[in-house]
Amino acid sequence: MNEIAARYRVRADIFAAKIAAVRPGRWSNPSPCEEWTAKDVVGHIVDMHGAMLGPLGRSLSRAPSVEEDPLAAFASARADIEALLDDPATAASEVATPAGRLSVEQHIDQVVSADMVVHGWDLARATGQDDTIDPAEIVAIWPGVQQIPDEMRIPGAFGPGIVVFGPEVEVLHDAPLQHRVLGLLGRDPHWSA
Structure with missing residues (x-):
């Protein structure tokens, strides 16, 4: 494999x-x-x-x-x-x-x-x-999420109803890496239902 x-x-x-x-x-x-x-x-x-x-x-x-x-x-x-x-x-x-x-x-x-x-x-x-996301996954994702192009955050840029990434959610610069990754992916790491 x-x-x-x-x-x-x-x-x-x-x-x-x-x-x-x-x-x-x-x-x-x-x-x-x-x-x-x-x-x-x-x-x-x-x-x-x-x-x-x-x-x-x-x-x-x-x-x-x-x-x-x-x-x-x-x-x-x-x-x-x-x-x-x-x-x-x-x-x-x-x-x-x-x-x-x-x-x-x-x-x-x-x-x-x-x-x-x-x-x-x-x-x-x-x-x-x-x-908790596997820390190895977070380390692997980190470089790429720092380079998300702005157009990938525009709703509908890739077709009607398609949202690739939401707006960046600001987190503290010294927050855990998982929180920083989630923020760059448009997620609030402290979100709760």
Whole structure:
């Protein structure tokens, strides 16, 4: 298994554990993502898995909806992505993406795999779970989040209804690195429902 596939699996395991830990009655809780509930966060991640399949002319396999069973919906979407990553020819093939031409595995790594890290924090905050992000992930994310272009913070810049990053949330310069990363990603590290 290559590094990208291994990283995806670790992130998916963590995200799945957060889904499984949501207590009954908490799925409708608001999340740090404006206008999204906890269940909407999972729906977004499942939808983004489908977006990774689109450039290949594929779609998600039939599965329960996020509304019916968030964990089963995620598990099915995850299986679809792992099938791509497990096929060396498909994983290495190039596709057109909003960021230009990328290999399928690069596209997955830069979009949905990375999304699970931050949206895992959103889901944890929304549902009262431990929201600590793996410190190695925070260190890896830090250089990139310091360089987010302003246009990626403009609602609708990449299409109607698409918001990539919210406005930067100011945090103290000596705050924990996780807080500084979250602030640059448009999240208030002290947000609560």
